[in-house]
Every structure is written in structure tokens, then in C-alpha cells.
Amino acid sequence: MKRVVVGLSGGVDSSVAAYLLQKQGFEVIGLFMKNWHDDSVTISNECPWLEDSNDALLVAEKLGIPFQTVDLSEQYQEKIVDYMFREYEKGRTPNPDVLCNREIKFDVFMKIALSLGADYVATGHYCKKSEIEVAGQPVYQLLAGADNNKDQSYFLCQLSQEQLAKSLFPIGELNKPEVRAIAAEMELVTAEKKDSQGLCFIGKVRLPEFLQQKLQPKEGVIIQIDKNDPVYTSVTQEESTAEEQLAAVARKIEYTPAMGKVVGKHQGAHYFTIGQRKGLNVGGTTDPLFIIATNVETNTIYTGLSSQHPGLFRKGLFIDKSEVHWIRTDMALANGETMEVMARIRYRQPLQKAILHQSESGMYIVFDELQSAITEGQFAAWYIGDELVGSGVIS
Structure with missing residues (x-):
């Protein structure tokens, strides 16, 4: 027995x-x-x-x-x-x-x-x-x-x-x-x-x-970024190598206070997460405000109007080499290899078509479609059919 x-x-x-x-x-x-x-x-x-x-x-x-x-x-x-x-x-x-x-x-x-x-x-x-x-x-x-x-x-x-x-x-x-x-x-x-x-x-x-209990409240500003800000249309310089192109897809936008207008105050950027809309206590907007970025160094929160704000969407993400985990170690990719998978970046998200790209520094995941609220610290998991084969912490 x-x-x-x-x-x-x-x-x-x-x-x-x-x-x-x-x-x-x-x-x-x-x-x-x-x-x-x-x-x-x-x-x-x-x-x-x-x-x-x-x-x-x-x-x-x-x-x-x-x-x-x-x-x-x-x-x-x-x-x-x-x-x-x-x-x-x-x-x-x-x-x-x-x-x-x-x-x-x-x-x-x-x-x-x-x-x-x-x-x-x-x-x-x-x-x-x-x-x-x-x-x-x-x-x-x-x-x-x-x-x-x-x-x-x-x-x-x-x-x-x-x-x-x-x-x-x-x-x-x-x-x-x-x-x-x-x-x-x-x-x-x-x-x-x-x-x-x-x-x-x-x-x-x-x-x-x-x-x-551990992280002291610290007042900072909430900044609203316009959906038509040039940062969403500006063409970056042509990336030369394949890895640079992948890095460009996975890179998050670095916002500065000068890009938007102050619409409120908060008690600590570390209490907030990307894609969050509750708890901001900013009134008088035509649509709900969503958090598109936080900066704990400057204690600033950046927001955009509506769930369709371009600041919420990216096509790719990066996982540091030390955080890539294969359940199926026999399927792990070598440098330069790719794999077609279905992936999710949070629990209950419908599986999304994506391609894994293994590089020297870690793993890039590039999705077929734009993904909303890719959040650092959360886990991306990838599947083949209904088998979960690997995962990693989003960098």
C-alpha cells in the first residue's frame, strides 16, 4: 500500500x-x-x-x-x-x-x-x-x-x-x-x-x-500620459542584430514627468502595479485611468485613459537567463534556438500564440498579438498543446 x-x-x-x-x-x-x-x-x-x-x-x-x-x-x-x-x-x-x-x-x-x-x-x-x-x-x-x-x-x-x-x-x-x-x-x-x-x-x-508593515508610505505624483504622445509613434533607430531587434520588442518605455500632466497624488509607487485601475482616487476623467508604468526610484506613477491606451500594450517580454525554468528539461532551448508555443502571462489569461527565442542573456517571448499589462515579477508560462513545459519571471 x-x-x-x-x-x-x-x-x-x-x-x-x-x-x-x-x-x-x-x-x-x-x-x-x-x-x-x-x-x-x-x-x-x-x-x-x-x-x-x-x-x-x-x-x-x-x-x-x-x-x-x-x-x-x-x-x-x-x-x-x-x-x-x-x-x-x-x-x-x-x-x-x-x-x-x-x-x-x-x-x-x-x-x-x-x-x-x-x-x-x-x-x-x-x-x-x-x-x-x-x-x-x-x-x-x-x-x-x-x-x-x-x-x-x-x-x-x-x-x-x-x-x-x-x-x-x-x-x-x-x-x-x-x-x-x-x-x-x-x-x-x-x-x-x-x-x-x-x-x-x-x-x-x-x-x-x-x-x-515594511514599506513606508511616501507621497508621490500621478502623471497622465496622452495616448497621442510621440513616444508611441516615434521610430527607434534600426537595430542591427537579431537580439537587438528582440530587445526592442521587449523593452518597456521609459517615461519622464515632462511627458505628461500631474493628475493626482499617491502614497507610494511600490503599492501599485501595471494595468491596475482601482485605488488611484483620481476623479473627473472621461474614461477610467489605468497604470501604464511605475518608477520606484522617482516614486512616480504613470497612467493613461482607458483600457485601450497604447502604453498598456507590448508584443514581447524578456526573462533573465537565471530565471528561465524548464519543467521539461529535455526540451530546453540552446542559444539561438526558437520554439513555437502557447503562452500566458497571468493566471486565467487565455493562451496566446508566441515564439520563444533563447539568447545568451536569457529568453525573449514574442507574441503574435499585442499583450496588455505585461508586468515585471509575474510569471510567464509556456505550453505545447495542454502540457506546461516551462516558465520564467518577467524581467
């Missing part, structure tokens, strides 16, 4: 994952990760992790499986929270969920599970795994979940072959209504429970307040 440790989060997905594994004949152990201590920055008064760990315990009791809570808040603080603060300070927008999977669930947590004699770790992610053989060696594939609406493969885009080898995703073949129906049939306490929002395993955190 193979032993599986299930990360029971207190939600319906991981509850049903545990039940399905039990039905398949695995010896199942439920573990709840406690990742957070500071209750001063959650949105509501209820204590989310307490309620969640209680629900996880009730599910384990119902299924008759052993259960315990592991406190990973120290590692979470160090690997996720500190990283987030550093990224925001640099003016980048990190994705804590992708990191939590790479650094916590499939690393720290997985090591605990394996120390308990587990053969596998299972989670309630909507994705699938399969195994193929390449040059006589087993190779693991990370595939999109059967439920297009819930596919969570993107959140696992930083996993390695070693991590995938020990992972199981029991609900990957199901859609959400089927998962809820199984939970109801089994009379699991989580059957009707709403999906959790907010940071991975922390609950609903107010991000500005969270950031204010």
Missing part, C-alpha cells in the same frame, strides 16, 4: 482529493499547513487558518485518516513574505501562489511528507500529471486540468521533475461541480464551502496594509 500525504487546506478540493486517493487504495495522511501568525493583516475578524484547520480536521475524521498540523510560518515568512517585500521594493509585482507551490508545498512540505515515509504528496490542484519515456528515462508531464475554467497548471509552472515525480493531482480529471457533488455525497463539511481568496494559505490579506 503506497502512502500519500495530502495537503488538506480546509477547502473542498483537497478534501475530495484525499477521499479519491483513499478509494484508490492508498494509505492517506492529512496534513494542514499553518503558514501565518499575524492576524492583524487579515481582512475579516474571523481567523481564517483556525477555521480552515478545523474543517481539515473534520474531513480527516470523516474519512478516518490520521491528521496533524505543521507550522511552516517561519519558512513562509522567509521564502515568500520576505521575497514579496523585496520584489515590491524593486517595483516588481510577485506572484506568491506560484512561489508558495515551488518553495513551500512541493519543497518544505514535501520533505516533511517524505520524512513520514510517504511515497507521494497530493494536492487539490486542477491539473494532471502523466509519465512518458525519453531516451529510456521516465519524464513527467504537467498537463492542464480537464476543467478549462479551473485549470491551475499555471500555479505549478515552477515545479521540477523531482517534485513532479513525487506529486499526485487526484481531481485533475474532474470539474468543480463534480468535485462539489462528490463532497456532498460523502457529507464532507467542506462541500458547500466557498473557494478561498487571497494569499496561498493565509486567507484574505489586505495587500496595502500588509506592504505598509
Whole structure:
């Protein structure tokens, strides 16, 4: 009997994952990760992790499986929270969920599970795994979940072959209504429970307040750039090499205050992200204002009118060599090689046609169509068919 440790989060997905594994004949152990201590920055008064760990315990009791809570808040603080603060300070927008999977669930947590004699770790992610053989060696594939609406493969885009080898995703073949129906049939306490929002395993955190713990408010100006500004039509000098041409496509525009007009004030450029339109508190505009750029050095926010403002769109992006990650290491590109893929730059974005270009310094992704709000610090992930083969942090 193979032993599986299930990360029971207190939600319906991981509850049903545990039940399905039990039905398949695995010896199942439920573990709840406690990742957070500071209750001063959650949105509501209820204590989310307490309620969640209680629900996880009730599910384990119902299924008759052993259960315990592991406190990973120290590692979470160090690997996720500190990283987030550093990224925001640099003016980048990190994705804590992708990191939590790479650094916590499939690393720290997985090591605990394996120390308990587990053969596998299972989670309630909507994705699938399969195994193929390449040059006589087993190779693991990370595939999109059967439920297009819930596919969570993107959140696992930083996993390695070693991590995938020990992972199981029991609900990957199901859609959400089927998962809820199984939970109801089994009379699991989580059957009707709403999906959790907010940071991975922390609950609903107010991000500005969270950031204010470390990043002090600092008043700066909001500048509006006209959509007809010459910066959007000016032709740059002819790039000579192929890499220079790629770099030109991926380059972001450097704005200066002189290019626009001051329309308001803000409390810190590091609290804002590209494509954001809420929280600017600038009234009297014909269309909503969208953030097209931030500069944390000068503490300036640049905005444009409407979601169609040219400052929001680019055709390419760059990933530094150190941040390029291949799940399918056998498919990694050598310098000068290209690959046609489908890619996304954020969770739930429909897949976009793109070409990867590997260079000495890193990876360029050039899209067929203009992309809105390419954001530094977020992850770009690329697929071939429904297999996620690689990813990287947008530079």
C-alpha cells in the first residue's frame, strides 16, 4: 500500500482529493499547513487558518485518516513574505501562489511528507500529471486540468521533475461541480464551502496594509500620459542584430514627468502595479485611468485613459537567463534556438500564440498579438498543446 500525504487546506478540493486517493487504495495522511501568525493583516475578524484547520480536521475524521498540523510560518515568512517585500521594493509585482507551490508545498512540505515515509504528496490542484519515456528515462508531464475554467497548471509552472515525480493531482480529471457533488455525497463539511481568496494559505490579506508593515508610505505624483504622445509613434533607430531587434520588442518605455500632466497624488509607487485601475482616487476623467508604468526610484506613477491606451500594450517580454525554468528539461532551448508555443502571462489569461527565442542573456517571448499589462515579477508560462513545459519571471 503506497502512502500519500495530502495537503488538506480546509477547502473542498483537497478534501475530495484525499477521499479519491483513499478509494484508490492508498494509505492517506492529512496534513494542514499553518503558514501565518499575524492576524492583524487579515481582512475579516474571523481567523481564517483556525477555521480552515478545523474543517481539515473534520474531513480527516470523516474519512478516518490520521491528521496533524505543521507550522511552516517561519519558512513562509522567509521564502515568500520576505521575497514579496523585496520584489515590491524593486517595483516588481510577485506572484506568491506560484512561489508558495515551488518553495513551500512541493519543497518544505514535501520533505516533511517524505520524512513520514510517504511515497507521494497530493494536492487539490486542477491539473494532471502523466509519465512518458525519453531516451529510456521516465519524464513527467504537467498537463492542464480537464476543467478549462479551473485549470491551475499555471500555479505549478515552477515545479521540477523531482517534485513532479513525487506529486499526485487526484481531481485533475474532474470539474468543480463534480468535485462539489462528490463532497456532498460523502457529507464532507467542506462541500458547500466557498473557494478561498487571497494569499496561498493565509486567507484574505489586505495587500496595502500588509506592504505598509515594511514599506513606508511616501507621497508621490500621478502623471497622465496622452495616448497621442510621440513616444508611441516615434521610430527607434534600426537595430542591427537579431537580439537587438528582440530587445526592442521587449523593452518597456521609459517615461519622464515632462511627458505628461500631474493628475493626482499617491502614497507610494511600490503599492501599485501595471494595468491596475482601482485605488488611484483620481476623479473627473472621461474614461477610467489605468497604470501604464511605475518608477520606484522617482516614486512616480504613470497612467493613461482607458483600457485601450497604447502604453498598456507590448508584443514581447524578456526573462533573465537565471530565471528561465524548464519543467521539461529535455526540451530546453540552446542559444539561438526558437520554439513555437502557447503562452500566458497571468493566471486565467487565455493562451496566446508566441515564439520563444533563447539568447545568451536569457529568453525573449514574442507574441503574435499585442499583450496588455505585461508586468515585471509575474510569471510567464509556456505550453505545447495542454502540457506546461516551462516558465520564467518577467524581467
